[in-house]
Every structure is written in structure tokens, then in C-alpha cells.
Amino acid sequence: MILAIGIVTSSAHGQVDALSDINFFQTGIISTDENKFSISNDISIREFFNGEIIRVSGHTIEGFPYITYSKIIEEKIETRGIIFIGGEFLELLFKEELPEESAVKKNNNLQILVQYTQRVYSEKPAHLDVKVYDPTKNKLNDFNQNYGFLTNKNINVTVLDENKDVFYSDEGVTNEKGLFEIEFFIPERHPRETLTVTIIAEDEHSKSSKILQIFTLGTIPDNDSSS
Incomplete structure (x- = not known):
């Protein structure tokens, strides 16, 4: 699943194109320690500090709300987030590499x-x-x-x-x-x-x-x- 987000972001951070370099935009998948979820097209994106911080919030296809923050650090992007499931917040896990480039566990x-x-x-x-x-x-x-x-x-x-x-x-x-x-x-x-x-x-x-x-x-x- 590859999402096309209709938002243009100007970047003053070298080769980093923030939206296209956020991995879960490319895969359409976010994960906790135990489960994977498909993100829907219901997405809200906001930028802070001249685009150095990007907040993404929305719902998965399964109906769970989530929010992530991505920060540009030395031309790399670090992403953290949480998802609300069963009355509690769970940490989302993000890998630097895309799943198709990593070994399948x-x-x-x-x-x-x-x-x-x-x-x-x-x-x-x-x-x-x-x-x-x-x-x-x-x-x-x-x-x-x-x-x-x-x-x-x-x-x-x-x-x-x-x-x-x-x-x-x-x-x-x-x-x-x-x-x-x-x-x-x-x-x-x-x-x-x-x-x-x-x-x-x-x-x-x-x-x-x-x-x-x-x-x-x-x-x-x-x-x-x-x-």
C-alpha cells in the first residue's frame, strides 16, 4: 500500500524530503511490538519549527487512532508515535529501513x-x-x-x-x-x-x-x- 499525500513540503534540510522519507508513508503500515496496522487516507499533517518537526495523526483502517512525530536530525528522520487500543496508549515502533529491504523475521x-x-x-x-x-x-x-x-x-x-x-x-x-x-x-x-x-x-x-x-x-x- 503506497499513499499519495496531496501536500507539498518545502525543505531546507539538504536531501531530506520529509514526507516522502517518512517510512510508513511508503509502506502504509504502522506497528506495535505485537501487531501491524494499515493506515487509512484519513490523515492530518502539521509542521512545526520551519518543517523540522512533522506531526501526523489519523486512524488506521481497523479504526484505531494514532499520532506520530517525525524530527529531522542531521538529514535523517527520527519518528516516534502512539496508538490508542483497548482503552490504553501503546508505543509505535519504527525501523529505519523499509520492510522489503529488511530480513523477514x-x-x-x-x-x-x-x-x-x-x-x-x-x-x-x-x-x-x-x-x-x-x-x-x-x-x-x-x-x-x-x-x-x-x-x-x-x-x-x-x-x-x-x-x-x-x-x-x-x-x-x-x-x-x-x-x-x-x-x-x-x-x-x-x-x-x-x-x-x-x-x-x-x-x-x-x-x-x-x-x-x-x-x-x-x-x-x-x-x-x-x-
């Missing part, structure tokens, strides 16, 4: 793609379809790609409510299409809240994870015919 080389119910009323099911791919064979992150998927990978899914109590959990293995499907119901009169879903894919040599949000909407209004 064995403990995080499974690509997890998900199609899921993002918003759900009480007394309705939430669906979660997880597919696991070899990331080198699915560079477009296409959930429906019919090759490159990985079978017999262990999947663990944990859903936490806003009190960090387990709302639902399940585990199993991917099938012959690299797919693992689950469904869970939202109880009657369940309040509006944000559920945090953590998905872990694992085999003998690799372990990767993905985190996302599901919003419960409470009881269906009388004038809403949602099924």
Missing part, C-alpha cells in the same frame, strides 16, 4: 486478512472470516486471492469487552482454502460498546497477530429493519 511472517462484521445489534450474530497467506505471494492484501493461502495454521481468536473481560473466544485451524470462520451472538439488551478482537495465527516456526474492533449498537430501533 520467522516469528512474524504470516499474513492475516479478515472480513468481519464491524457493527452489530443485540440478538444478532457477528461474523469473522480469517484467511492466512504467505505475504510474499499476496502483496496486494487480497482476501479473495485464490492462491498463496496457508492451510493447517493454528488460529486463536479472543474478543474482549471494554472492561477487558473475555466476551468470546475460539480456536481452530485454517482449512484447505486457508480459511477459519467463526460466528458469535450479541446477547439481548447488550449495551453499546467497543469489542477488541485479537487474532493470532501460528505454526511451528511462525507467529503473527492482528487486532481490530467490533462496535455493538444496542437494541435495534423500532424503525430499523436490519437483519
